[in-house]
Amino acid sequence: MSERPFMQLYVSDYLGDTRHLSCEQHGAYLLLLMTMWNAGGSLPDDDAKLSRCACLSIKKWKAMRADIEPFFTVEGGEWTNDRLTKELQKSTTKSELRSSAGERGGRAKALKTNKAALANATALPKHLPDTRNHIAAAQLSPSAFLYDRLIEAASSRGPCHPNLAMGIGQITDLIAQGYDLDRDILPIVSEKARPDIGSWKFFATVIVQRAAERVAIPAKPEAPQIDWAARLKVFRESGTWGAWGPPPCEPGCLAPPQMQQKIAA
Incomplete structure (x- = not known):
């Protein structure tokens, strides 16, 4: 299986840009994009190889190349696609963050196991406070969907800090308080994310401030004193x-x- 089995396709944008293509040209374009995704973001500028990627004869490929090529950047002997490159970068960032989170989770689990073994060796076994906290945290963990949305927003303009792979409890707390994910949270994450910001607390503070500014009601002026x-x-x-x-x-x-x-x- 490919390391990147999922490729984001923005259907409205795609159809808006490709209405002039024939059915066969649509197929060739999509096959090139998919092959480019699996290949890591580029294809060689070689008609024989491109025709095979598009499942066309070399003659048919050369006849339609002029219609397909404007969707790509041809430079340095390679074909690339700007949108695909950005999505590939986001996918790679997300994968690295998940991997980092998995490593932290594995270390935490090993530590918990060692503590539990030590507790079981005592005369009166009992639940460790760390165990209770871990169970409570697991019950409150946000869905993978929420995590993906946050990481996608944080990496929308470039790589984000690897520490963002850690717990997002402060964001889930905001949602529980009534802050809207699409209106209040994601725009701030996308706007403020930088490679040197590795704490969700920073985003939570800005989200609360912006929401307060948006709903602030001007103080009613005092009525003038009448003599x-x-x-x-x-x-x-x-x-x-x-x-x-x-x-x-x-x-x-x-x-x-x-x-x-x-x-x-």
Whole structure:
């Protein structure tokens, strides 16, 4: 089996770029992409070999080469495809991170086994705290789907730090608190990931900050203080109340009742 059995195909993008191809040309193009994926990202610029990869006679291949070649970069005697190269890089990064996580998991399991053996040798066997914590962590472990989405986002612009293969509990905590994976989390991971950032805590902090900024409600400005004493003085002296609403002692007047009572007296 190939080391890379799964190749990502963005169907909408593919169909949008290839509507002009015939059925036979579609087949040749896809076969070249698949062979290139298994070959590690490139094929030799050799018509005889390319025709075999496309399952075409050399004559048919040469007749359609001009229609297929624009989808590839031909340089230095090799054919490559930009999109396939990026997907291959992401796949390789993801595989390395999983391998690193597996090695850490194997060491942790061996340590746990040794501790359990030591505990079983005592007169009164009991569950070790480490064992209980390990079981609880296993029950809360996120799905492989979530892990893949996070690593794909972290490596979308290049290799990410290998420590990201470790536990993603801080991200699952955010999801449990109501943060949305596609709206709140993945865009930040994709934007902020760098080869020197190896902690999910960094991303969690930025995710919380951005979400708070998005939903922040501006403080309501305080209502201006009204000098009712000055207004009532003007009313006593001139008998005019202006645009301040109903005058004192009239229904709906906004002046404090105790002040209105002094005028009425």
